[in-house]
Amino acid sequence: MTGPADHALAEAVKPLVDAMGGELLAPGEAREDDVVLSWEGEEVLAVRLPQLADSLDHILAAMERRHGMPLSELDRKTKQLVVRTLEARGAFSVRHGVETVAGALGVSRFTVYNYLNRENASRDTKTPAEGP
Template sequence: MIDSADHPSIAADHPFVAAVKPLVDAMGGEMVAPDRAEGDDVVLSWEGRELVAVRLPHLSDSLDHILAELQRRHGMPLAELDRKTKQSVVRILEQRGAFSVRHGVETVAAALGVSRFTVYNYLNRESAAKAGE
């Protein structure tokens, strides 16, 4: 839950705020008081009342967040996963747009403990499988 002492104007106890918090956390965003919203922040309202603003992460921060979440989900460093699971991770990352981020392939390769060439092979294998469907 949001610490309302740190953010007194966030309606932390509101069910809507509690409902969107897991989504904001999953995408690596930050919840701020609506009166602290800046530029690209998204202010969320419920029944005409501004409850919370969501500060979206930078794309590069999102990739780091996604990699950390995948590591937590697998319960071990991604570099220790077997080949088949690493291929699955690359598929998930591709679906989430990880490779549209500058240096995305390099970042993913480092996290998986493989070369860029290997990541490209995983991506090509997936593309070939889709073309054969």
């Protein structure tokens, strides 16, 4: 008999669950805060989501893989792009998010706040016709 990890649904969601730092489980192992996924009316697997702070670490690791180098080695313009991406993903709503990101980028918290303020200021100066 095949287990939940062998199911097509598990195969499909595994890259996403791994990128988030989650864990695939059998439905019977699910706790109250886990997400149970069904396929054609049958519970097939459960996903245990990480704590938000752990998710930020996984997001940063994924960004390093995408850029092919430690984030601290990126140029300033690319670091600013990383900060914008992280802001869009809610990284700064996590406790100590700015500190965590600053450490990963090899910059000060002040620099991260400057990147955020610069982006917000440029967004505020655009006219509605210009768009994002």
